[in-house]
Amino acid sequence: MYRSHNNGELRFENVGEEISLSGWVQKVRDKGFMIWVDLRDRYGITQLIFDGERTDLSLVENARSLGREFVIQVKGKVIEREAKNNQIPTGDIEILVSELNILNESKVPPFTIENETDGGDELRMKYRYLDIRRKPVRENLIFRSKVTMAVRSYLSQEGFVDVETHYLIKSTPEGARDFVVPSRMNEGQFYALPQSPQTFKQLLMVGGLDKYFQIVKCFRDEDLRADRQPEFTQIDCEMAFVEQEDILNTFEGLVRYLLKEIKGLDLEAFPRISYDEAMRTYGNDKPDIRFDMKFGELNEMAQGKGFGVFDTQELIVGIAVPGCSGYSRKQIDKLIDFVKKPQIGANGLIWVKYNEDGSFKSSVDKFFNQEDLKLWADQVNAKPGDLILVMAGETDKTRSQMSVLRMELAEQLGLRNPNVFAPLWVLDFPLLEWDEESKRFHAMHHPFTSPKPEDVKLLDTDPGKVRANAYDMVLNGNEIGGGSIRIFDKAMQSRMFDLLGFTKAEAIDQFGFLMNAFEYGAPPHGGLAFGLDRLVAILGGRETIRDFIAFPKNNSGRDVMIDAPSVIDDGQLKELHLKLDL
Ligand code: ASP
Numbered sequence: 001m002y003r004s005h006n007n008g009e010l011r012f013e014n015v016g017e018e019i020s021l022s023g024w025v026q027k028v029r030d031k032g033f034m035i036w037v038d039l040r041d042r043y044g045i046t047q048l049i050f051d052g053e054r055t056d057l058s059l060v061e062n063a064r065s066l067g068r069e070f071v072i073q074v075k076g077k078v079i080e081r082e083a084k085n086n087q088i089p090t091g092d093i094e095i096l097v098s099e100l101n102i103l104n105e106s107k108v109p110p111f112t113i114e115n116e117t118d119g120g121d122e123l124r125m126k127y128r129y130l131d132i133r134r135k136p137v138r139e140n141l142i143f144r145s146k147v148t149m150a151v152r153s154y155l156s157q158e159g160f161v162d163v164e165t166h167y168l169i170k171s172t173p174e175g176a177r178d179f180v181v182p183s184r185m186n187e188g189q190f191y192a193l194p195q196s197p198q199t200f201k202q203l204l205m206v207g208g209l210d211k212y213f214q215i216v217k218c219f220r221d222e223d224l225r226a227d228r229q230p231e232f233t234q235i236d237c238e239m240a241f242v243e244q245e246d247i248l249n250t251f252e253g254l255v256r257y258l259l260k261e262i263k264g265l266d267l268e269a270f271p272r273i274s275y276d277e278a279m280r281t282y283g284n285d286k287p288d289i290r291f292d293m294k295f296g297e298l299n300e301m302a303q304g305k306g307f308g309v310f311d312t313q314e315l316i317v318g319i320a321v322p323g324c325s326g327y328s329r330k331q332i333d334k335l336i337d338f339v340k341k342p343q344i345g346a347n348g349l350i351w352v353k354y355n356e357d358g359s360f361k362s363s364v365d366k367f368f369n370q371e372d373l374k375l376w377a378d379q380v381n382a383k384p385g386d387l388i389l390v391m392a393g394e395t396d397k398t399r400s401q402m403s404v405l406r407m408e409l410a411e412q413l414g415l416r417n418p419n420v421f422a423p424l425w426v427l428d429f430p431l432l433e434w435d436e437e438s439k440r441f442h443a444m445h446h447p448f449t450s451p452k453p454e455d456v457k458l459l460d461t462d463p464g465k466v467r468a469n470a471y472d473m474v475l476n477g478n479e480i481g482g483g484s485i486r487i488f489d490k491a492m493q494s495r496m497f498d499l500l501g502f503t504k505a506e507a508i509d510q511f512g513f514l515m516n517a518f519e520y521g522a523p524p525h526g527g528l529a530f531g532l533d534r535l536v537a538i539l540g541g542r543e544t545i546r547d548f549i550a551f552p553k554n555n556s557g558r559d560v561m562i563d564a565p566s567v568i569d570d571g572q573l574k575e576l577h578l579k580l581d582l
Contacts, residue, residue: 003021007023007044008089009044009090010090010095020075021039021095022072022073023072024070024133025040025068025069025072025106026039027068033053034049034051034053040133045090047095048074048094048095048097049097055096059098059100062100062102067105068106068109070104071102072103074095074097074100075099076095077095077096080092109127122554126560132550140542140548141550143540144548147539151235160212160213161209165216166194167193167217168181168191169193172510175220175446176221179220180192182576184576194219195218201214205240206521210239211237212238213235213237214236215235215236224556227544227546229546230553235530236527237483237529238525239525241523241524242485242526243524244485247528251530252269255270259539263539270423270424271424271425272427273427274428283399283400283406286426287474288477290422290476290477291410291415293319293320293322294381296317296318296376296379296380296381297315297317297379298390299316302316302368302390307364309392313392314393314395315392315394315399316392317398319402320354320377320383321388324413325355325356332349332387335409338405338408339404346401350364350392352390354373354382354385354386355385356385360373360377416477418476420476422475423476426472428470429470429471430464430466430467431463431470440500441501443500445470447511448484448486448493448496449470449487450468450485450486451467451468452469459495469526470483473530476538480538481529483527485526488524489522493511533548
């Protein structure tokens with residue numbers, strides 16, 4: 001037996017017991033004929049004492065040879081500690097060691113393996129197995145496991161069947177770029193790794209499985225943005241004989257269950273807003289509603305008053321920044337500089353201070369009197385003491401610029417509290433999105449999403465206006481999940497491919513299998529997928545998904561631990577028909 005207890009387990013009640021422990025040496029403190037060692041495992045740290053006076057002097061000699069991260073086993077007696085440590089649960093006791101076995105030695109680790117480490121990101125990724133010995137990283141992985149267990153338990157209680165779909169599939173150009181895998185046995189042909197199991201879960205519905213889920217890896221060869229991984233995990237779900245309302249209820253139930261199980265929180269029914277309203281009110285389809293600062297449109301009250309800058313603009317929009325009417329010129333200038341940064345690209349900001357005494361002071365006092373500004377204040381829901389900030393310009397651009405400013409202010413004012421959870425549904429997304437570059441429509445969600453029945457007639461006349469039976473779940477300003485009610489009718493599906501610019505032959509080549517399936521009694525169905533990595537990170541109160549992935553890739557998509565991707569040798573290339581015999 002390597003151990004009778006783990007290193008987080010022993011308490012004052014155990015004093016006097018003979019025990020054995022195993023683990024890693026975190027720290028050695030050598031005081032001559034006494035040596036203390038902090039012994040670590042997944043469960044915690046227990047202090048060992050090697051005492052030449054109370055046991056054997058040779059034991060102390062042995063202990064002196066221990067280095068950081070040596071793997072040892074000890075036997076000894078639990079004794080009361082003289083200097084108690086109330087920082088750790090085992091802090092009342094220590095182990096008077098009577099036998100020491102060195103199970104394995106260790107080189108000096110490249111960074112300190114403690115809660116706070118001196119290792120940089122890349123170094124810690126290279127030695128991820130050492131980083132995982134650190135409590136914060138280990139706890140994140142355990143936390144992730146807790147979340148996935150809870151997901152499985154909710155979904156299986158609800159009757160969902162966990163089905164594994166295949167990873168070697170066919171490449172389709174729609175959506176992001178595929179990772180492809182050359183086929184040795186089929187010269188010149190390639191598999192692709194799935195960007196999501198979308199079509200397969202739909203086929204499972206045709207197959208009558210009724211309720212499916214899978215915690216599944218998805219692969220997308222996109223240009224990496226910060227905190228994106230080329231392979232990531234989804235909680236992928238599909239249900240048959242459902243309408244949007246059924247899906248919303250089932251998966252709101254899931255997230256509510258997770259917040260209760262994991263965080264002990266009871267949440268009210270999730271608010272629902274339309275995509276249009278989200279854009280109008282927050283300039284964003286994934287609004288953070290932990291704080292207010294809703295947009296107020298000011299065109300009516302701000303145009304035609306002689307302020308030329310406003311008169312010609314498509315949209316004038318303001319927000320009330322709570323409690324900031326006392327901002328100095330310098331503080332406001334900083335915000336103006338912020339919105340003028342090229343990444344944001346606004347022309348500037350108009351400001352109005354709604355003073356505590358109810359009066360207004362603004363950068364446009366020449367054009368607007370106190371009554372005018374009171375109307376603005378009402379429109380943006382400002383209270384005395386608030387600072388009103390206004391932007392003007394082309395509608396979409398101005399909304400998105402204002403949205404960036406809103407988030408920045410919330411950050412500065414500490415309103416993005418990671419311990420507050422504010423989920424909502426965003427509904428009624430547009431079905432199609434016009435792409436200027438290719439001069440054609442793209443599916444906003446994916447080509448299998450159904451149009452709202454009442455909008456189907458617009459498909460011929462004004463496709464850009466058609467709304468979809470598509471929904472996103474948003475949590476604290478992040479899209480954590482999204483899905484749709486699907487098309488289940490062959491004619492409609494083929495019409496959709498037409499609209500998206502597929503030729504008949506392309507549609508059949510790429511999605512013939514799905515359209516064929518739709519000829520054999522496809523039930524109405526719909527579903528959604530959650531991004532597990534992001535969901536776990538948010539529940540864990542953190543920003544970066546990498547912290548919750550066992551072996552993440554860096555920002556250029558490299559695995560620095562195993563050094564991948566890498567070149568393969570000529571023989572392999574030849575076998576895969578990727579290298580011509582010259
Ligand atoms: N497959 C979709 C996605 O990956 C989710 C869904 O529609 O269920 O975004």
